[in-house]
Amino acid sequence: MIPAPFQYHKPASVAEAAELLKKHGSDAKILAGGHSLIPLMKLRLAQPEVIIDIGSIESMSYVQERDGGTAVGGTTHYVDIANSSIVPTALSEAAAQVADVQVRNRGTIGGSLAHSDPAADLPAALIALKGQIITSSTGEHRTIESNEFFQDLFTTSLREDEIISEIFIPSESSGTGSAYVKFANKASHYAIVGVAASVTIAGGKCTEASIGVTGAGPAAYQASASVSDLIGSNLDNADVEKASSKAGEGVEFNDDVHASGEYRAHLVTVFTERAIKLASSRAG
Amino acid sequence: MGQTVTVPITLTVNGKQHSAEVEPRLLLAQFLRENLSMTGTHIGCDTTSCGACTVIIDGGSAKSCTILAVQANGSEITTVEGLADGDNLHPIQEGFWEKHGLQCGFCTPGMMMSSVALLNENPNPTEDEIRHGLAGNVCRCTGYHNIVLAVQYAADKMKS
Numbered sequence: 001m002i003p004a005p006f007q008y009h010k011p012a013s014v015a016e017a018a019e020l021l022k023k024h025g026s027d028a029k030i031l032a033g034g035h036s037l038i039p040l041m042k043l044r045l046a047q048p049e050v051i052i053d054i055g056s057i058e059s060m061s062y063v064q065e066r067d068g069g070t071a072v073g074g075t076t077h078y079v080d081i082a083n084s085s086i087v088p089t090a091l092s093e094a095a096a097q098v099a100d101v102q103v104r105n106r107g108t109i110g111g112s113l114a115h116s117d118p119a120a121d122l123p124a125a126l127i128a129l130k131g132q133i134i135t136s137s138t139g140e141h142r143t144i145e146s147n148e149f150f151q152d153l154f155t156t157s158l159r160e161d162e163i164i165s166e167i168f169i170p171s172e173s174s175g176t177g178s179a180y181v182k183f184a185n186k187a188s189h190y191a192i193v194g195v196a197a198s199v200t201i202a203g204g205k206c207t208e209a210s211i212g213v214t215g216a217g218p219a220a221y222q223a224s225a226s227v228s229d230l231i232g233s234n235l236d237n238a239d240v241e242k243a244s245s246k247a248g249e250g251v252e253f254n255d256d257v258h259a260s261g262e263y264r265a266h267l268v269t270v271f272t273e274r275a276i277k278l279a280s281s282r283a284g
Numbered sequence: 285m286g287q288t289v290t291v292p293i294t295l296t297v298n299g300k301q302h303s304a305e306v307e308p309r310l311l312l313a314q315f316l317r318e319n320l321s322m323t324g325t326h327i328g329c330d331t332t333s334c335g336a337c338t339v340i341i342d343g344g345s346a347k348s349c350t351i352l353a354v355q356a357n358g359s360e361i362t363t364v365e366g367l368a369d370g371d372n373l374h375p376i377q378e379g380f381w382e383k384h385g386l387q388c389g390f391c392t393p394g395m396m397m398s399s400v401a402l403l404n405e406n407p408n409p410t411e412d413e414i415r416h417g418l419a420g421n422v423c424r425c426t427g428y429h430n431i432v433l434a435v436q437y438a439a440d441k442m443k444s
Binding site for chain 2: 006039102
């Protein structure tokens with residue numbers, strides 16, 4: 001399977017890439033690791049006329065502590081996030097569970113987020129950690145909150161002229177633990193359902209919580225009803241069970257050959273409970 | 285689109301530099317097999333799933349069916365052809381031989397490249413680490429058990 005022909009550009013900087021993107025508009029696609037885009041191009045589901053390859057811009061690949069949080073460059077590979085000791089646990093745990101070694105060596109965080117595959121792992125972690133997506137376009141930067149970023153199946157709030165240049169994750173409050181757990185498709189390792197949780201405990205009570213769910217519906221989402229239940233609770237078994245039972249509220253569940261909607265609804269409850277318990281065990 | 289515009293690339297494959305003018309849409313697996321006639325790198329599923337096309341790029345294993353040759357410009361690549369030293373088999377090749385780590389052999393080049401990348405990073409893998417390290421490689425003769433033994437053989441051999 002061979003992609004349709006395209007014009008190839010390899011800009012040396014984000015600014016140059018943004019100029020090219022502005023010039024070519026909807027004819028162009030950004031290529032980073034290519035592990036979402038190239039398979040689509042091989043199947044000719046995507047036939048961009050122009051490819052802008054940002055995968056070799058070294059200044060876009062980093063994990064660093066900065067201004068009250070952790071900054072991750074847009075083209076940072078999964079493997080570097082999985083191995084990082086400074087990103088919050090839910091994110092490194094999600095990156096470590098993406099596909100397989102070869103894919104983790106090439107796929108990038110920005111590519112995964114921009115693609116917004118309903119079964120991708122990183123969106124759930126980013127939502128749970130209240131991460132921000134920083135975009136670059138010609139002469140401009142924009143910050144998008146993760147809970148406003150993933151809109152629908154393969155649809156984000158990224159504008160046509162924007163490149164994901166950085167992901168910023170605010171520092172966790174003291175007493176916070178986070179986790180990502182998933183029920184994986186055994187062949188592809190995609191998440192049939194994946195849940196990331198962040199839980200803050202102070203004085204024996206849950207004071208902050210955030211839960212990102214992927215695989216269940218058309219796009220990753222924050223399980224708001226579960227979060228409301230958790231905050232203020234003692235996080236005992238009954239509290240966690242009750243909160244988890246609401247993690248699929250209002251969701252139009254995916255229903256496909258891998259799992260029925262009904263089964264996904266069940267998995268969301270089970271894996272939310274596991275994620276909350278694992279995050280709680282790391283908190284306080 | 286009309287005319288085809290080619291792009292110059294230079295890659296180091298198994299220690300030897302190769303320069304070529306390629307169409308941007310040429311996949312690395314095709315470049316290795318068709319331009320360089322190195323057919324040890326197999327194309328199995330062609331969908332980033334099976335791992336038969338695994339090569340090592342700048343130290344890390346990668347599926348060459350999902351990488352454009354132009355993306356690999358300037359990289360150092362090792363393919364299965366680069367494992368043996370003349371007539372002397374690489375320890376992983378010897379391991380697959382000694383432990384009967386293959387049946388039909390189609391997945392073997394990819395299995396060996398993933399194994400070498402794993403052992404370079406982790407010279408003493410546990411059985412669990414070997415199995416997770418090979419999660420991106422599929423063997424349809426279901427020979428995983430002996431493949432694990434082959435990797436363990438190579439790990440022991442590389443220590444001595």
